[in-house]
């Protein structure tokens with residue numbers, strides 16, 4: 001596994017598994033156990049995924065030492081605010097059954113993110129969290145958060161895949177030393193991305209699949225990837241990307257897939273904010 005070094009010196013695997021939208025808790029638990037056994041050490045969950053208990057059980061059952069795993073969870077909008085964030089963090093930690101969280105993220109740029117960030121700074125300084133960050137923040141929201149707070153976000157987890165490459169925000173984050181982490185790297189299995197002729201052809205050159213080319217492209221851009229890969233075959237293939245390297249020309253060619261648009265969500269629409277802001281979970 002290769003690692004990113006975050007702006008506070010913490011090492012983070014450059015690739016890991018996401019756990020959103022797994023049908024049942026049992027399936028989630030088995031999936032996380034399979035992934036750990038296959039060599040994955042970065043596990044991404046969120047209070048909103050409502051599976052923290054299952055992830056926690058899988059971690060316990062894995063027999064892998066806690067300090068060898070990198071565990072991310074996220075704060076949902078309904079718990080934004082100083083007091084609410086502290087309470088939500090305690091509940092997440094309890095559900096996961098761990099003593100600390102490696103990375104705690106504000107899941108969406110909506111609600112009282114200032115209050116939440118102040119609570120997260122305190123939890124970070126108390127050693128309850130090894131790094132704090134955000135998700136789905138645009139560059140301007142990130143700049144605003146950094147301007148008025150002591151602790152700089154270590155990470156911004158955003159949508160990145162060949163059809164939505166996030167080049168400008170990635171460049172900005174590199175300039176201000178905030179790590180880019182990608183979700184939806186396979187476009188959620190949508191848009192026939194993994195059947196794209198050019199990606200498939202490029203993969204064949206290296207005896208790899210389109211998915212492996214995408215993960216290699218992410219790795220060479222030093223972007224942390226989290227993906228869902230419930231199937232064992234996918235889990236094994238996705239970690240097998242260290243024995244080939246895309247050329248500079250191929251990296252440049254990848255740029256023409258970019259549509260510069262999300263295929264999932266438009267954060268600029270009031271309806272999006274309204275919909276997300278009204279989404280509540282039993283957490």
Ligand SMILES: NC(=O)c1ccc[n+]([C@@H]2O[C@H](COP(=O)([O-])OP(=O)(O)OC[C@H]3O[C@@H](n4cnc5c(N)ncnc54)[C@H](OP(=O)(O)O)[C@@H]3O)[C@@H](O)[C@H]2O)c1
Pocket residue numbers: 017018019020021044045107135136157158182183184185186187188189194209211212226227228229230231233234235237238
């Ligand atoms: N921060 C946020 O707001 C946010 C939003 C969305 C997602 N996320 C995180 O990102 C994670 C991944 O997102 P996602 O599940 O939406 O999208 P994704 O990882 O882009 O796509 C998952 C799909 O790709 C398939 N797949 C995986 N490896 C493959 C391979 N080698 N060949 C062919 N198909 C392959 C999976 O199939 P199988 O499962 O059948 O193997 C699944 O259908 C989530 O679980 C979550 O942790 C975060």
